[in-house]
Amino acid sequence: MSDRITVEELSELMKKAAGVTVAPEELQQHYDTGFDVLGIDSLGLLGVVGELEKRYGTPLPPDAERCRTPRQFLDLVNGSAVAGA
């Protein structure tokens, strides 16, 4: 995973895995809004994590599916060893 996971990719996966449509620009404005408020439940976030792990062929940090906001999530997955690998 050489590239950072972008807000565009997160937006795309939220739609694919959880059926929730939030445009990237809108998601950027809701960086600190809870996933639950955006309509993503815990299984939905687990689905996003699963999609990313399949896409990049490598596991995300164990707490990835526990992140409460887009900012927490992107900080965690992009700041982790995985992102620099």
Place this chain on the structure above:
Amino acid sequence: MSEPHPRRAAVTGIGVVAPNGTSTESFWKSTQEGVSVLDRITREGCTDMPLRVAGEVRRFDAPEAVEERILVQTDRFTHFALATADSALEDARLGRADTGEDPFSVGVVTAAGSGGGEFGQRELEQLWGKGSRYVGPYQSIAWFYAASTGQISIRRGFKGPCSVVAADEAGGLDALAHAARAVRRGTDVLVAGATEAPLAPYSMACQLGYDELSTEPDPNRAYRPFTGAACGFVPAEGGAVLVVEEETAARERGARVRAVLAGHAATFTGASRWKESRQGLARAIAAALQEAGCAPGEVDAVFADALGVPEADRAEALAIADALGAHGGKVPVTAPKTGIGRGYCAASVLDTAAAVLAMEHGLIPPTPNVFDVCHDLDLVTGRARPADLRTVLVLSRGLMGSNAALVLRRGADAS
């Protein structure tokens, strides 16, 4: 001073998605006209199996009925459940503002026989085709029998008693009875019913083991119970949800009491033991009448189980005679499900919806595709029969041995 009224369970809303109509109005129109919509199965992956004819729901627009966020995490049987629950609540004029005031006063009970087979198959194909990482997390909830109850309650914010009946095809009637009991115990409103979506490749393969399944390829001949040509039953998808609430409270809020769930009983006589189902069904009828305080002669029409297996049909005809005595040979009997197929748990709830509509319209719908009846029954065939219907009996049996009977009283007479 009169004694305090016992709490009675009234039907105030009906929601239907059936092979012959995706609204209550269109369902009733086709049902009372005796239209048969049984047809060759067209669903992808299902066309090369020994089961050729079914009642498919072809005009249901899932994305129109259910928001995308819920669509991705649910099976077709839950899409039907969410859509019919919405229609039933709208029919009962119970909006989000009404039920939101006291969410603990509204519960949900559904019955399901096959669960989310289509969704489950998709995910299992991922599991064995690509690996466990390719199974989506919603598989954990979507296939499950309880999914529809859960999704209805979550989507509408209902926090009253919620449950699922897993009791074979007769479970549809058992779910309605469960709702009536919950109302008698103090819950104001129950959203109750059953929907099924058993027409997907995996689900169909599961059914192929049933000896009772009709493999006749001609849609007009595939499902003809109570005749010498009976050769089994034809499956169907869809279902119905009713709003069941306490009668007095319903009248006080100005709701239309469409019927009263007056009595119910269930028995068990063993899988495919159709001869024995005679005694079980007769006992269920007698006990349901007793609970309703209803004499056998008061029954104005019977909606039969009508399995379409000669031995089972004979047992049902005899059970009606055993339970109703001489009246059993005179009371009009109908099985509108011969025009749409047997939707497992959903079949008896669709029959209940049809029975309520029949009482309201004073019209017994006919039994499509059935002509020469070879049992001592006054089966309504050909066209609908006008009748003053105050009390109707709905019967159901399951392939695994459950028998159930439900007594409905007309809403207009019930107060």
